Amino acid sequence: MIDLQLTDKKHDEARQGEALVTAAPLVRNGRKLYIESYGCQMNFADSEIVASILLDQGFETTGDYKEADVVFINTCSIRENAEQRVRNRLSQFGAEKRRNPKLIVGVLGCMAERLKSKFLEEEKLVDVVVGPDAYRELPQLLNEVESGHKAINVLLSREETYADISPVRLNGNGITAFISIMRGCDNMCSFCVVPFTRGRERSRDPHSILAEAQDLFDRGYKEVTLLGQNVDSYKWKGAATDENREAQEIEVNFAQLLEKVALISPELRVRFSTSHPKDITDEVLYTIAKYENICNYIHLPVQSGSTRVLELMNRTYTREWYINRIDAIRQIIPDCAISSDIIAGFCTETEEEHQETLSIMDYVGYDFAFTFSYSERPGTLAARKLEDDVPEEVKKRRLAEILAKQQETSLFRLQQFVGKTVKILVEGTSKKSDRDFCGRNDQNAMVVFPATAGIKAGQYVNVHIDRCTSATLLGTVVVQEEAAV
Numbered sequence: 001m002i003d004l005q006l007t008d009k010k011h012d013e014a015r016q017g018e019a020l021v022t023a024a025p026l027v028r029n030g031r032k033l034y035i036e037s038y039g040c041q042m043n044f045a046d047s048e049i050v051a052s053i054l055l056d057q058g059f060e061t062t063g064d065y066k067e068a069d070v071v072f073i074n075t076c077s078i079r080e081n082a083e084q085r086v087r088n089r090l091s092q093f094g095a096e097k098r099r100n101p102k103l104i105v106g107v108l109g110c111m112a113e114r115l116k117s118k119f120l121e122e123e124k125l126v127d128v129v130v131g132p133d134a135y136r137e138l139p140q141l142l143n144e145v146e147s148g149h150k151a152i153n154v155l156l157s158r159e160e161t162y163a164d165i166s167p168v169r170l171n172g173n174g175i176t177a178f179i180s181i182m183r184g185c186d187n188m189c190s191f192c193v194v195p196f197t198r199g200r201e202r203s204r205d206p207h208s209i210l211a212e213a214q215d216l217f218d219r220g221y222k223e224v225t226l227l228g229q230n231v232d233s234y235k236w237k238g239a240a241t242d243e244n245r246e247a248q249e250i251e252v253n254f255a256q257l258l259e260k261v262a263l264i265s266p267e268l269r270v271r272f273s274t275s276h277p278k279d280i281t282d283e284v285l286y287t288i289a290k291y292e293n294i295c296n297y298i299h300l301p302v303q304s305g306s307t308r309v310l311e312l313m314n315r316t317y318t319r320e321w322y323i324n325r326i327d328a329i330r331q332i333i334p335d336c337a338i339s340s341d342i343i344a345g346f347c348t349e350t351e352e353e354h355q356e357t358l359s360i361m362d363y364v365g366y367d368f369a370f371t372f373s374y375s376e377r378p379g380t381l382a383a384r385k386l387e388d389d390v391p392e393e394v395k396k397r398r399l400a401e402i403l404a405k406q407q408e409t410s411l412f413r414l415q416q417f418v419g420k421t422v423k424i425l426v427e428g429t430s431k432k433s434d435r436d437f438c439g440r441n442d443q444n445a446m447v448v449f450p451a452t453a454g455i456k457a458g459q460y461v462n463v464h465i466d467r468c469t470s471a472t473l474l475g476t477v478v479v480q481e482e483a484a485v
Helices: 009-015 041-055 080-099 110-114 116-122 135-146 194-198 207-219 255-264 282-290 306-313 320-333 352-365 381-385 392-415
Strands: 030-038 071-077 104-109 128-130 149-152 176-180 223-227 234-241 248-253 269-273 297-299 336-346 368-373 421-429 435-440 446-450 460-468 473-483
Touching: 030 041, 041 071, 041 104, 041 135, 041 223, 071 080, 071 110, 071 473, 080 104, 104 110, 104 135, 110 194, 116 128, 128 135, 135 149, 135 194, 176 207, 176 435, 207 223, 207 255, 223 255, 248 255, 255 269, 255 282, 306 320, 320 352, 336 352, 336 392, 352 392, 368 392, 392 460, 421 446, 421 473, 446 460
Parallel strands: 030 071, 071 104, 104 128, 128 149, 176 223, 223 269, 297 336, 336 368, 446 473
Antiparallel strands: 234 248, 421 435, 421 460, 435 446, 460 473
16 A cells, blocks of 8 residues: 655545546537546546547546536545545436436546446446556447447556656646656555556656656646656666667666656756655665755655564565664755655554554654555455454554644644745645645645745745644745746
8 A cells, every 4th residue: 555645635635536627628529528536646647648548539628527428537446435435426426327328437447447347237337447557448448338338448467657648737737747657566565455456567668757757847847746656666678879879778777767857957846756665775865865856755654663563564674674764864865854654453453563653653753644544455465364353443543643643743843944944836826815825845845825926836936934834834935036946
């Protein structure tokens, strides 16, 4: 369960189920696509690939499913509550389909692969089911549905990376964008369905990644986030040529790719997610430290502070190894922000092991964390081999203790910025007031400040932090940098 969380938790939750549309609606031939995404940021990036494929077929996006010809919901199977939210949403779409029988309803992504027969045959909730490696087949599958048949393709691929498809940016601000650098996962964590729903790891050609990043920068984007279930596993082998040498075999790892993207321009901020504790290397850390435009922020999920529980989770590292990686980050990138995923009440977790999780939280001092009580996922090793024996009331109490500690630590981390001046990339107006701008600092903290004449989205500004809430920094602009580096 390596979640690709890239902003604070409230912002991430706000995006769940949000209608995804192009920034400037394009009038095509009247066929309208409505699409929602749930779960990790990889799903949101996949929705942009889906939109690109269908816009090439003449579709336009809409923010109202009642006027759509095709409704897609891009799904997540990582947690039970995510599945329940999707089912509730499908029932709403079903009501609309009864009013408009020509409406096509489809399920994409991780739940599509896992619950294909239930959706199509048993519960009859949808017309089309498409797994994450079959989006190229969407035009043909929609044709099948229009001819009166149910359609399905959930085959997983060892090669598909969609490297040649330029994603359509949905709900974008024209400033920040995601770039998928790899797909799938080889880490068989015992609680996680991702290897079964997204297949094996395969890395995308670095040339296509760099071309996409360059194109985004040329179009005015100022920040890219490199996405992968485990970016540290990125590895690509292939041929390279230059003017003076013949083609030769080269190998690019994640640290080298990170550097190549950073070198596109010092004005292009670079973020990435997610790292795995067993794989993150000093080479990656030194690369971050070397370039000012690679943000000092690492999402490094710990899941548990107990070595025994980590072994049951098949995380393939110990508490001591994780602490070693934290120490390396603190030494090489002293002002790096660190966030995490934490599971409360995993199978057989004792009270002492719960206390070990709380103690590692104290040791690290996470800037923020995404916390969950364990929910058994069908088909996983934990579901097959381990007993989910921690009572729900105990899970809830342990989760509450984890949340309370993290809220205290998050506030403390934000308080360290008060009185300091930080560099912010302006992303747009605040959701709460159009009289305020918002943007994030290098450490991924959200900053809100009064709108100032002459400042616009996409600029870097220096903001003096006057105060903070438990989740947001509040300040005032002190210096405007038209071409900051």
